[in-house]
Structure formats: C-alpha cells, structure tokens
Amino acid sequence: MSRISRPVLVAALLTVLIIPAPAFGEVSDFLGNWVNDDNAASGIIRVVVTRASEARLSIQVFGRCRPTDCDWGMRPAHAYRGAPDSDDVLRLTADFDAGFAQEHITLRPAPGGALYFDVLTDFTDNSGRKDYATSGRIVPAAPPPVALVAAPGTIPAAAPARPSESFVDRLGAAVGLGSTPAAPAKAASAGGENCHPYNPVNGFVTPSDNGWNFVDFGVPLVKFGSDKVAAYRSAQIISAYHFDEQCVDTRHHPQMMYWKSGGMIPHDSLAGQDCVAVDPKAVQVVSTPDGWKVVEGNNTLFEYGDDQQSAQLTASVIRTYRLSRQCFVGGHEGAMRYWLSQ
Numbered sequence: 319m320s321r322i323s324r325p326v327l328v329a330a331l332l333t334v335l336i337i338p339a340p341a342f343g344e345v346s347d348f349l350g351n352w353v354n355d356d357n358a359a360s361g362i363i364r365v366v367v368t369r370a371s372e373a374r375l376s377i378q379v380f381g382r383c384r385p386t387d388c389d390w391g392m393r394p395a396h397a398y399r400g401a402p403d404s405d406d407v408l409r410l411t412a413d414f415d416a417g418f419a420q421e422h423i424t425l426r427p428a429p430g431g432a433l434y435f436d437v438l439t440d441f442t443d444n445s446g447r448k449d450y451a452t453s454g455r456i457v458p459a460a461p462p463p464v465a466l467v468a469a470p471g472t473i474p475a476a477a478p479a480r481p482s483e484s485f486v487d488r489l490g491a492a493v494g495l496g497s498t499p500a501a502p503a504k505a506a507s508a509g510g511e512n513c514h515p516y517n518p519v520n521g522f523v524t525p526s527d528n529g530w531n532f533v534d535f536g537v538p539l540v541k542f543g544s545d546k547v548a549a550y551r552s553a554q555i556i557s558a559y560h561f562d563e564q565c566v567d568t569r570h571h572p573q574m575m576y577w578k579s580g581g582m583i584p585h586d587s588l589a590g591q592d593c594v595a596v597d598p599k600a601v602q603v604v605s606t607p608d609g610w611k612v613v614e615g616n617n618t619l620f621e622y623g624d625d626q627q628s629a630q631l632t633a634s635v636i637r638t639y640r641l642s643r644q645c646f647v648g649g650h651e652g653a654m655r656y657w658l659s660q
C-alpha cells in the first residue's frame with residue numbers, strides 16, 4: 319500500500335464526528351490593557367477592555383499609524399457564554415465603524431494569560447477592495463501613563479515572546495514525554511504556546527532506521543521505536559480528531575504533548591481510549607524543595623525543576639482549554655499523548 323493512501327485508510331477506520339470544544343474564560347479575564355505581542359504588527363497594536371457598568375463591558379482598539387496610533391474609539395462589547403446559565407465566556411465581540419469599512423473584532427482566551435483576537439474587515443465604500451480577516455495574540459501590559467484608563471488592578475508588564483525555532487528543536491526527542499498526566503492552575507506566562515501547525519493530509523506512518531514514526535511530509539512528529547501498533551493507532555486517532563496542530567509545554571525536554579483541531583481541543587471520546595481524568599479547577603503550580611510542580615491535589619502531574627515559567631504555562635493551558643482527560647497510546651510511558659476537554 320502506498321503512503322499516500324494511508325491517511326485515507328485511517329480516516330475510514332474511525333468515522334466518529336469529532337467537534338472541538340472551545341476555550342473558556344471569565345469576564346474578568348478580558349479586563350485590562352493589552353498589547354500585540356508582535357512588535358512588527360501593522361494592524362491592531364493595543365486593546366483596552368473596561369467595565370462600562372456592572373453588567374456591560376467596553377472595548378477600545380488602537381491600530382498602527384504614524385506619527386501616533388489610530389484610535390478606533392470605544393464600543394460596547396458583547397459576551398458570548400458556553401450556555402444560557404453559564405458564567406464561562408467563550409468570546410467577547412464589538413463592532414467598529416471606520417467610515418470606509420466595518421470592523422468586527424472578537425477576543426477569546428489564550429493560554430498564558432493572553433487573548434487571541436480575530437478581526438473581520440468589511441469594506442463599505444464601494445472601492446472594490448476585497449473583505450479580509452486578520453488575527454493575532456495580545457498580552458497584558460501596564461496602563462499607559464496618559465490617555466488610556468485600564469481596568470482596576472495591577473496588570474503585569476508583558477515580556478517579549480521567546481524567539482522561534484524549528485519544531486524539531488522544540489520537541490526534542492519526541493519520545494518519552496514524562497510519566498504522569500498533567501494538570502494546571504491559571505497563571506500568566508510571558509511566552510505563548512509552542513505549537514507546530516501541519517496539514518493532516520501530509521501525515522502518515524513510515525518506518526525508519528530507528529523504528530516507526532508518524533511524520534508530517536517527512537518531518538517526524540512522534541517517534542514510536544519498534545511499536546508499530548501504537549504508531550498506526552495514533553494515526554487513526556489523529557485522523558479521527560482532525561488534529562492540525564501538535565503542541566508541547568517546553569521547547570526542550572518536553573513533558574506535556576497536546577493536539578488541537580481548528581485551534582481548539584476536542585471533547586468527544588473514541589472507543590478504546592486509554593485516558594486519565596484530571597480536574598482542571600483543582601490544578602495548581604506549587605514550589606517545593608525539589609522545584610516547581612504542577613499538581614492536582616496530592617497528585618503530582620509534572621515536575622519542572624527551576625523552570626517556573628513552563629510550569630505556569632502548562633497550568634494555564636489546561637485551565638484555559640478545560641483539559642479534563644489525558645490520553646495515551648501504547649501505555650502511559652508511550653510516545654503518543656493527547657488531551658480532551660470538558
């Protein structure tokens with residue numbers, strides 16, 4: 319059988335409809351002064367979210383202009399929750415009239431105490447220009463000394479994102495990602511998620527001199543050694559969930575691996591899965607004589623030594639995406655690990 323036909327085969331083996339679950343937050347998670355973590359961004363560079371009243375929020379947006387930033391103005395924000403009786407906020411949206419176009423902005427929680435933003439630009443000036451979409455990530459920053467008023471409270475200054483490098487460098491050996499399930503507490507982290515997007519069509523299992531690998535068009539994503547069965551089972555799961563991003567907790571010597579589909583974490587279960595339950599609300603980052611740990615009650619999930627930032631990011635990922643099950647292929651010491659959400 320050719321390599322090209324294998325992804326089609328794996329997709330046919332598991333025909334369960336998988337719908338990714340969204341990330342959640344609270345209203346207070348959106349409040350504050352936020353800056354684009356891409357210093358070279360040409361679109362949105364700053365967002366301020368404040369309380370207009372006890373029940374209403376406002377969003378003020380600033381774009382890149384010269385010599386001073388363009389103030390889009392302040393507009394009422396609309397919060398979308400996970401259910402009519404839920405306090406979990408999935409999205410915060412607002413509409414701005416730029417005169418020549420309508421700008422629709424959406425904010426959603428991101429791990430590390432950050433927010434993702436999406437902007438839809440609809441031209442209304444009959445110029446013939448095509449409507450377009452942009453997106454990015456904003457991080458908390460201290461309020462500017464003048465002009466802006468952030469929400470009450472102290473907001474930590476944003477640190478620059480760590481320099482990017484190849485995913486192979488970030489993932490390291492890919493095999494042996496720790497020994498126990500992970501879980502976290504919400505904590506701000508300067509760095510964003512360490513994710514590698516790929517096209518699922520290009521993913522397949524192939525042998526190599528060192529054993530069986532699941533590869534992205536030739537680049538190994540997971541190495542299984544001699545465990546051929548685990549390699550093909552993993553390919554089935556990756557195909558069934560339509561995973562298109564592989565993420566790890568740290569760039570070097572990673573312990574936690576999780577996969578996303580369309581930017582979200584799936585929540586539906588598949589038959590025959592090997593999963594361990596985790597309560598994301600019970601997860602904390604603690605300092606011990608042995609270093610920083612991510613724990614769930616008395617259960618240690620991950621140990622990070624003196625790497626406090628990685629511990630905080632792991633905790634933030636689990637709480638932001640409401641990760642409630644860590645799943646394994648080939649046993650709890652196997653190379654393939656993934657998470658499911660509530």
